[in-house]
Amino acid sequence: MSEPQITGKTYDAHLLRRMMRYVRPYKGIFVVSVVLTILMAGIAPALPMLVEYTLDRFILQNDTDGLRLMLLLMLGLLLLQTVIRYYHTLMTSTLGQSVIRDLRIAVFNHITRLRLKYFDHTPIGRLITRTISDLETIANIFSEGLIQIIGDILQLVVILGVMFYTDWRLTFIVLIPMPLMIGATYVFKEAMKSAFQDVRQWVANLNTFLQEHISGIGIIQYFAREEQEMRKFKTANAEHRNAHIRANWYFSIFFPVIEIIMAIALGLLVWYGSKQVLADELSPGVIVAFIMYINMIFRPIRELVDKFNTLQMGMVSAERIFAVLDTNEQTPNTGTKHPSTIRGEIIFDKVWFAYDEEKWVLKDISFKVNPGETLALVGATGAGKSSTINILSRFYEVNRGAIQLDGTDIREYELNYLRRTIATVLQDVFLFADSVASNISLNDPAITREQIIEAAKQVGAHDFIIRLPGGYDYKVQERGATLSAGQAQLISFIRALVHDPKILVLDEATSSVDTETEGLIQRAIDTLMKGRTSIIIAHRLSTIQKADKIIVLDKGEVKEMGSHQELLRIDGYYKRLYDLQFHSAGI
Structure with a gap:
């Protein structure tokens, strides 16, 4: 459940440059945000200066007219600061949300194009964390991190400049506790770095745990594993809680320390400043302004630590997100062929394939399927049947040999064209939480409602669909939970039919349905196969007896090949499997 720890830097120029590429479309908003940041820093010392001037020139001189004017100026200044701060917050938030919107699209687009091998070893919950919570953390870089840090630093520079200009000796006195402040800040920053990394790690772990266990809730309940899995969840949840508590504990120590240091600076100011005022070397207004x-100095320094942590968390999240974007596990789409017609001839030429190096799943497989023929693959679990159809659609790449479609290596075809040419109906049906019609068309605008209904009628599913509440607009629950296995399988079969494939692949497509539904599908299969090249994987030999060619696979090797009658005459593996099934069925 754990993942490799990424040690993020507080500032990483390379990552920041990559993120700034996503800012370019919004450079106007970015420039306005920076300008507003500079304005906020520039006018920050204006209020203390007005207070100093008002106290020395009008209050101590009992000038009520001048006092009224200064109060109006202060009110105007406060209103101006409020307006600037409002638009600054609006602009930075808009910038951050716009950037993560584009980044989220880029991440999702990249993930959907990764080859299946990547998902074999990457937990889905981790990818959800990358796409949702990690991206939200990046948004904080712009709304609460980078630009705010620049603004706070500018404010410090401006205020210190005004303080030194006003009275350099008093400024030095005020800054005496500053080394303590810097030391406390550094210690806190390093402690928070580790704490926040633990928090992000356990967020990812919890997401992964929940995704896996909610998806597998049936297995948990079938085997009465609720209590055991709850104990595992409590352990993970406790670690997540402890990571947050540890982070909050550092905050609970840091901020009181900063308040003490501020109090020391204020005490030094009062001690030295009062002596200067009594000696008539300093005006009371200067003391009030310095307070x-x-x-205004200590607050930005105190907040800078929090914002540096925000920046650091954003950098850690950015590193993780760009690690996904940099994942070079996409199926190479180097092919350009896009012929107007496909005949459907398939040739496997000495194909070797392994999910892991040298652990061969398919060994020197060779066969040919002529256009319009039906090929059936049979064999025990793990024989390599599903792997054969996976490499045909280039979900995985062959290690040796070649696969040809109409005499052309499948790698020379444009990838989307190749996959649109092949329609696959799987045993494990996946339906989206959407309408029946959308699950059939997959929201392809080129597929009309009339085509969907016609395909449903061919399959024999039209009658059960129109009986659903809303008919074709009936909202299917996640993974088709409100439909029977047979109904879900019929919908997946309509999905394949309506896309009018040139090559049809059926991977145990009738294994999850009852006899009546299987009959409906079998009749639709017979109609659909006419004029199409078909590959069928089935354990039920009754469904493949009409196949033009049957290949018996065993441990990745072709053991037997021929028609149903030819294989029965061989009296080999197929004959034994046939006798076993039909004798057990009492035939």
């Missing part, structure tokens, strides 16, 4: 300056 305000202290808060």
Whole structure:
């Protein structure tokens, strides 16, 4: 359930440059955000300066008219700061959300194009974390991190400049506790770095755990594993809680320490400043202004730590997201052939295939299927039947040999064209949480409602569909939970039919349905196969007796090949399997 730990840097120029590519379409918003940040920093010391001027020139001089004017100026300044801060927050949030919208599209687009081998060893929950929560963390880089850090640093520079200009000696006195502040900040930053990495790690772990266990809830309940799995979840949840508590504990220590350091600076200011005022070397307005300056210096420094952590968390998330985007496990789409017609001739020429190196699943497989013929693959579980059809659609790449379609290596065809040419009906039907019609057409606008209904009638599923509430607009629940296995299988079969494939692949397509439904599908199969090249994988030999050619696979090797009658005459593996099935059925 764990994943490799990524040690993110607080600032990574390379990652930041990559993220800035996604900012380019919104450079106007970015520029406005930066300008507003500079304005906020520039006018930050204006209020203390006005307070100082008002106290020395009007309050101590009892000038009520001037005091009224200064109060109006202060009110106007506060309104201006409020407006700037409002638009600054709006712009940075808009920028952050726009960037992660584009990044999320890029991540999803990339994930959907990864070859199946990648998903064999990558937990789905981890990819969900990357696409959702990690991207939200990146948004904070723009709304609460990078631009805010620049603004706080600019504000510090401006305020310190004004303080030194006003009274350099008093400024030095105020800055005496600053080394303590810097030391505390550094220790806190390093501690938070580790804590936040643990938090992100356990968020990913929990997402992975929940995705796997909710998807497999049937197995958990069938085997009464609720209590055992709950104990595992409690352990993972406790680790997640502890990581958050550890992070919050550091905050609970850090902020009181900063308050103490601020109090020390304020005490030094009052001690030294009061002596200067009594000696008539300093005005009271300067002391009041410096009290305000202290808060304006220490508050950004205190918040800088939090914002650096936000930036650091964003960098960690960015590193993880770009690790997904940099995953070079896509099926190479180097082919360009896109012929107007496909005859459907399939040739496997000495094909070797392994999911892991040298652990061969298919060994030196060779056969030919002529256009319009039906090939059946039989064999025990693990013989290599499903692997054969997976490499035909290039979900996995062959290690040796070649597969040809109409005399052309399948790698020379444009990938989407190749896969649209082949329609596959699987044993494990997946239906989306959408309407029946959308599950059939997969939201392809080129497929009309009339075509869907016609295909359903051919399959024999039209009657049961129109009896559903809403008919073809009936909302199927996730994974087709509200339909029977037979109904879900029929819908998947209509899905294959309506896309009008040149090559049809049936992978145990009738194994999950009852005898009556199987009869409906078998009749539709007979109609659909006419004029199409078909490959059938089936354990029920009754469904493949009409096949033009039957291949018996065993441990990745072709053991027997021929028609049903030819294989029975051989009196080999197929004959034994046939006798076993039909004798057990009492035939």
